[in-house]
Amino acid sequence: MSLPPPGALGARLFDGHSARALKVELRREGNQLLAQAGERQWRWPLDQVRWPERSREGRRVAELPDGMSLHALDNTAWDGWCEVHVGGPGWIDRLQGSWRATLLALAGLVLLAVLTQQWGVPWAARALVEPMPRSVDQSLEAAVIDSLGPPTLSPTRLPPARQAEITAAWEAAKERLDRSLARQGEPASPALTLRFHASRLGPNAMALPGGTVVITDELVALAGEDMPLLLGVLGHEQGHVQHRHGLRMAAQVGLLSVLVGSLWGDPSSLVSALPLWWGQADYSREAEREADAWSLRLLQANGLDPRAMVRLFQALAAGRTCAPPPADCAPPAATGADVLQTLGFASHPAPAERLRFFEQAAGRS
Ligand SMILES: [Zn+2]
Structure with a gap:
């Protein structure tokens, strides 16, 4: 050679x-x-x-x-x-050729995924939902309502007079909130349609995207004569409707599915966007904060003590499923197993942070 x-x-x-x-x-x-x-x-x-x-x-x-x-x-x-x-x-x-660089790249990829999931997707979902007409929320609600029903929800056992009393109290509270919003140059708050149901979910309320709010008999029992507590809950649920959390969550899960699908090459995950939304283990903490802030506005516009919400968290934490004195206490609700809980109150952990939020607001007023 x-x-x-x-x-x-x-x-x-x-x-x-x-x-x-x-x-x-x-x-x-x-x-x-x-x-x-x-x-x-x-x-x-x-x-x-x-x-x-x-x-x-x-x-x-x-x-x-x-x-x-x-x-x-x-x-x-x-x-x-x-x-x-x-x-x-x-x-x-x-x-x-460098394993250090490979590890670094991997760490960077994980970080990027976390950032995308934490901030990128919520930001994109917000941008996506904002220009959509409210009728989109309503059609999403229709899909959700179709999936509701026994055994999750069954016909209410509340007397019609009690239902009417709560509905009237809510309408009056909403009107006072709207007057306060108008003074600040803001549009009126979204209208809610209250639906009462007995539920194996226990004390719970859930806002559907189009403005229907399901209130369980067990929550009404837990509130007893404490109407401000119920109004606080309804204010919180109205906050979810106001901020369109339902549609935003659906958009977020949809976007996540697309991202995951493009990474793993499974387009069928697109189809599962809505079930995924239901399956979401926790409604984002940010959404809860926004809904709590809205609840506070409603309470304050009505001259009510924000401690109403503190009482709710305490009652839920104590595991009371009805307020004394009624004797027909339901057994404590099963927790964790129901996907519906992801939207309702029982699933919203009442962490110290949320309790503090209302206590501090009460201290200021
Ligand atoms: Zn909530």
Whole structure:
């Protein structure tokens, strides 16, 4: 085997037409790559040569203009020659060869995923939902209502007079809130349609996207004569409607499904957007904060003590499912198993933070 002269590298040249290779010697001359086979010579500008990435295995093939290519005879010699005459491996090559860089890239990817999930998706969902007409919320609600019913919800056992009393108290409270909003130049709050149901979910209320609020008999029993408590809950649910959390959550899950689908290549996850929404283990903390803030506005516009909500959290925490003195206490509601709970009050943990929010507001007023 004849060694190429110093500064030259032996390689095989394919002309892109025939399968026959020509043995050549490569040299660099200024900004040109020179290949020589006996009397024949080829020249290419260096910046038109696509050098291969340098993996440990893998064949070294440099792509040339006109479909020609150069194949290495010996990887080690090729790499050494390239290092001297073309420049060391590019930063991509070096990164690929480094496990530290690989770990770093992986950490970066995880961080990006977390940021996207935490902020990117909610931001995009908000931007997506904002221009949608309210009728979209209503059609989403129709889909949700279709999925409700026994055994989750059953006909209410509340006397019609009690239902009318709560509805009237709510309408009056909403009117006072709207007057206060008007004074601040804000539009009226969304109208709610109250629906009473007995439910195995226990004391609970859930806002559907179109403004229907389901109130369980168990919640009414828990409130007893404490109407401000019920109004606080209804204010919270109105907050969910006001901020269109239902549609935003659906959009978020939809976007997440698209992202996940594009990462894992499973388009069927798109179809599962709505069930995923239901299955969401927690209604985002941000949504709860917004709904609580709205509840506070309603209470304050009505001159009611924000401690009404503190009483609710305390009663829920105490596991009371009805207020004394009524004797027909329901057994404590099963928790955790019902997807519907994700929307309702029982599923909203009453963490110290939310309790503090209303207590501090009470302290200020
Ligand atoms: Zn809520």
